[in-house]
Amino acid sequence: MLRYLISRLISLALSLCLASMVIFAVLQVLPGDPASFMLGLNASPDTVAALREQLGLTGPVPIRYLHWILGMLHGDFGISYTYRTPVADLIAQRAQVSVPLTIYAMVLTVTIALPAGIIAASRRGRATDVTVMGVTQLGIAVPNFWFAMLLVLVFAVQLRWVSSGGFPGWSAGIWPNIKALTLPAIALALPQASILARVMRSSLIEALHQDYLRTARAKGLTQGQAIRRHAVRNALIPVLTILGLQFSFLLAGAIIIENVFYLPGLGRLIFQAITQRDLIVVQSVVMLLVAAVIVVNFLTDLAYAAVDPRLRSRV
Amino acid sequence: MRLPLTLILGAALTAFFLGLALLSFVWTPYPVAAMDIAAKLTPPGPAHWLGTDTYGRDVLSQLMVGGRTSIAVALVAMGIGIAGGVPLGLWAAARRGSLVDEVIMRGNDLVFAFPSLVIAILITAILGPGAFNAILAIGIFNIPVFARVTRGGALSLWTLDYIRAAQVAGKGAARISAEHVLPNIANLLIVQGTIQFSLGILAEAGLSYVGLGAQPPIPSWGKMLADSQTMIYTAPLLAVFPGLAIVATVLGLNLIGDGLRDLLDPRLRRK
Numbered sequence: 001m002l003r004y005l006i007s008r009l010i011s012l013a014l015s016l017c018l019a020s021m022v023i024f025a026v027l028q029v030l031p032g033d034p035a036s037f038m039l040g041l042n043a044s045p046d047t048v049a050a051l052r053e054q055l056g057l058t059g060p061v062p063i064r065y066l067h068w069i070l071g072m073l074h075g076d077f078g079i080s081y082t083y084r085t086p087v088a089d090l091i092a093q094r095a096q097v098s099v100p101l102t103i104y105a106m107v108l109t110v111t112i113a114l115p116a117g118i119i120a121a122s123r124r125g126r127a128t129d130v131t132v133m134g135v136t137q138l139g140i141a142v143p144n145f146w147f148a149m150l151l152v153l154v155f156a157v158q159l160r161w162v163s164s165g166g167f168p169g170w171s172a173g174i175w176p177n178i179k180a181l182t183l184p185a186i187a188l189a190l191p192q193a194s195i196l197a198r199v200m201r202s203s204l205i206e207a208l209h210q211d212y213l214r215t216a217r218a219k220g221l222t223q224g225q226a227i228r229r230h231a232v233r234n235a236l237i238p239v240l241t242i243l244g245l246q247f248s249f250l251l252a253g254a255i256i257i258e259n260v261f262y263l264p265g266l267g268r269l270i271f272q273a274i275t276q277r278d279l280i281v282v283q284s285v286v287m288l289l290v291a292a293v294i295v296v297n298f299l300t301d302l303a304y305a306a307v308d309p310r311l312r313s314r315v
Numbered sequence: 316m317r318l319p320l321t322l323i324l325g326a327a328l329t330a331f332f333l334g335l336a337l338l339s340f341v342w343t344p345y346p347v348a349a350m351d352i353a354a355k356l357t358p359p360g361p362a363h364w365l366g367t368d369t370y371g372r373d374v375l376s377q378l379m380v381g382g383r384t385s386i387a388v389a390l391v392a393m394g395i396g397i398a399g400g401v402p403l404g405l406w407a408a409a410r411r412g413s414l415v416d417e418v419i420m421r422g423n424d425l426v427f428a429f430p431s432l433v434i435a436i437l438i439t440a441i442l443g444p445g446a447f448n449a450i451l452a453i454g455i456f457n458i459p460v461f462a463r464v465t466r467g468g469a470l471s472l473w474t475l476d477y478i479r480a481a482q483v484a485g486k487g488a489a490r491i492s493a494e495h496v497l498p499n500i501a502n503l504l505i506v507q508g509t510i511q512f513s514l515g516i517l518a519e520a521g522l523s524y525v526g527l528g529a530q531p532p533i534p535s536w537g538k539m540l541a542d543s544q545t546m547i548y549t550a551p552l553l554a555v556f557p558g559l560a561i562v563a564t565v566l567g568l569n570l571i572g573d574g575l576r577d578l579l580d581p582r583l584r585r586k
Contacts, residue, residue, distance in 0.1 A: 018425050026437050141513070141566035143520050146540055146558035153551050164547075252430035256521050260544070271525060274440050282440045286433055293428045 004305055012298045019290045024065050027283045054079075068283075077284040082276045087284045090269060097167055097265035101181050101188070102247075102254050108189035109196055109246065114239070116193070117200025121235075122227055124205060132197060139194030144253050148187035148260040155183060165262035184257045192246045192253075199242045203235040210234070237308055244300030248293040255289075322574025328567030332560060336386050339379035347380045348372065348532055356550050365556050368539075369546055374553065377534045378560055384446060384535040385561070388528070389515030391450050396457025396511055401504065403458070404465025405496060409488040411470060420466070423459035431456035431518050435527045446529040449522045453515050464507045468500035502579040506572050513568035520561050536561050 035051040052058055059067075071078065077087035120132035156164035162183060168176045207213065208231055216226040255267030262268075266285055273281035339347075344364070351371035359366045365374040407419040429437075435452035442448055469492070472478060481491050522528035523537025531538065536557040543553035 014421075015425060015428065019428055022425070022429075023437070027440060137569065138562070138566065141517075141562045141569060143517050143524075143537075143558065143561055143565075145521060145524050146554075146561065149540065149544060149547065149554050149558070153547060153554065157548055157551065248428070248430045252432040255432060256525055259525055267525075270436060274436065279440060282436065286437060289430075289433055290428050293430070297424075297428070 001305065005302070008298060008301055012294065015294045016291060019294060020069060020287060021065070023283060023287050023290065024068060027279055027286075028061075028064065051081075072284070072287070078280040080273075080278055080281050082273070082278045083281075087281055090281065091266065091285060091288065094264060094266045094269045096170060097181075097263050098251075098254050098258070098267065100177075101184055101257070101263070101265065102250050104178075104181055104185040105188035105192070105250050105254070106243075106247065108185055109193045109250070110243070112189065112193040113196035114200055116197040117239075118204060118227070118232060120197070121201045121204035121208065122223070129201075132201070136194035136197050139190050140198075142191060144187050144191050145256050145260050147190055148184060148257050151183045151187055152260065165260070167261075167263050167265075180261075180263070184254075184261050184263065187260070188250055188253045188257050192250060196239065196242055196246065200235065200239050203238045204231055207231040207235040237304065240300060240303055240307065244297055244303075247296040251289060251292060319574040319577045321570045322578060325567045325570025325572075325574055328563050329571060330567075332382055332564045332567070333386060335379045336382035339376070339383055343373070343376035343379050345373035345376045347376045347534060356546075359552065366550075366552060368542065368553055369550070374539075374556055377539060378536070378556060381534040381536045381539055381557065382560060382564070384523075384529045384533055385516050385519050385537070386564070388446055388450050388453065388519040388535075389512050392453035392457055392515045392519075393508055393511045395450070395454025396461045397504065397508065399454075399458040400461025400463075401465045401497075404462040404467075405469055405492040407462070407466045408469030408473060408496070409492050411473065416466075419462065423462050426455065426459045429456070432521065432527075435522050439527045444527050444530055446533065446535075449519055449528040452522065452527075453518045456518075457511050457515070460511060461504070461507065464503055465500060468503045469496045472496050472499055502575075506576050506579065509568050509572035509575065513565045513572070516561060516565050516568070 035048045039048055039051060068078075075088050077091065079085070080087050080090055083090060116132050116136070120129040123129050152164045155161045162179060165180075167180050170177060204227070208227070210231075213226055213231055216230050217223065221229070254265065255270065257263075258265040258267035259271070266289075270282060270285045272278075273285070349372065351367065353371065354363070354367050355369055355371040357363050357367040357371075363373050363375065365378065367373055368377070403419050403423075407416040410416050431452050434455050435449060438448045438452055472495070478491060478495055481495055486494070519528055519535065520537035520540070523535040524541045526541070528537055529535040539557040540554060543550070543557070546553055
């Protein structure tokens with residue numbers, strides 16, 4: 001296990017390093033000068049030079065890259081050009097919306113998908129199965145932001161149960177915020193839950209055909225007991241992979257969904273930063289998003305090895 | 316051999332929206348950008364089948380032309396994925412276990428860490444928003460998908476006898492890949508192609524919705540949804556039609572994918 005862990009850790013560090021280089025190269029090196037881009041066409045050369053200095057754009061590229069990376073490792077993400085505040089503070093503030101939203105959606109995804117998939121697989125071919133398959137087929141085809149708009153239409157515009165958007169902030173207490181995040185989380189979770197339910201179903205059906213399940217039945221377990229004790233556990237491995245991949249879709253989805261509900265999260269921050277040409281903010285938020293995806297995939301690999309000891313030897 | 320029902324249903328749905336999009340090249344009920352402020356926010360009726368938007372533009376006409384944008388972006392992005400991913404996957408499989416294979420696969424993992432939305436954000440931050448950038452972002456995201464599917468399918472083929480025979484006959488790896496491997500994984504690629512096509516339509520809609528895709532005056536389904544959002548209290552139907560078009564097209568493509576898989580995979584057919 002230790003060898004496996006070390007090799008995964010090296011690969012994690014390598015991925016993070018390469019990803020940061022790609023982002024840095026794309027935003028800083030490739031197209032001309034960010035300072036003149038940020039200031040527009042009419043800026044005087046002096047202003048541009050001053051901004052270049054402020055942005056740390058003077059000096060050779062490798063030094064600038066190292067400066068950026070070392071700064072990030074110390075929690076120094078630079079100063080936002082438009083907000084005039086440290087980018088780290090902005091991100092910390094906005095993450096208080098995006099991170100809970102993503103986790104909320106992830107929890108919903110799992111709590112909807114696993115039971116639905118298990119029920120469908122254990123009643124394969126019957127009405128329940130056909131219903132689950134039909135609903136999930138539809139769920140996969142629905143864009144999450146459109147589903148979000150429909151939820152607003154029904155629950156905010158027609159029924160008036162919740163407000164159509166906004167976020168009270170955690171100082172207002174937990175309950176109002178949970179309420180504000182519920183519709184967005186449902187909208188995010190639906191397509192992903194549909195995918196996951198289908199994976200759970202097919203993976204469990206596969207497991208139901210295995211010899212060990214027949215043995216379990218022969219030893220006197222009921223079908224339900226055999227499914228709960230043996231089949232589900234084995235069927236969870238592919239489910240775990242998909243769940244790891246889904247994290248990046250949930251994170252990206254959250255960025256879009258925030259726009260539907262006017263939530264002040266990372267998504268709103270990054271889109272404002274793009275229109276205001278605040279490249280330091282774009283660069284830092286993108287790096288954080290990509291790092292989150294890479295770290296979650298790393299954790300999925302570890303979870304894998306924990307669930308299935310066979311995978312540890314296959315480095 | 317009977318065609319699967321899903322395939323027929325999916326093909327019908329997709330053909331309907333594809334047909335509408337193609338028809339828009341020669342005919343739309345109204346000129347797509349024509350504003351008629353007097354007729355603004357008309358509910359669906361005989362004059363405007365799906366009503367008009369806040370500028371009095373005909374919703375059906377916009378939906379038809381918008382479909383063109385969404386379908387074209389997704390289709391070209393799928394093409395980029397195939398053109399980039401399939402050769403990489405074939406190369407990696409032909410040199411399986413070598414440094415080339417390792418580099419290609421790790422490169423894949425790296426691109427996988429960038430969701431297409433994030434790629435679009437990066438591209439837009441530099442080049443500004445537009446349909447071309449949406450194509451590029453979704454296309455780049457598609458490359459590792461196809462590379463992985465190709466490599467996976469090709470790896471199992473490289474152990475088979477007829478490939479050995481071709482090697483003995485003196486054919487090189489590139490020629491074997493093109494003549495023997497590629498035709499045998501075409502099924503896999505076609506199924507994956509429909510999936511990426513449908514995902515591309517969803518991604519394009521999302522990008523246009525947040526303003527990173529096609530820019531006005533070019534209509535697109537995602538942009539129509541974004542415009543309708545401010546009118547959701549007064550004209551909720553405006554938010555319904557473009558969404559239904561997206562769902563139906565994506566559903567159609569997914570059904571085609573499922574149907575093709577059933578049709579092309581002999582193992583499933585026997586079940």
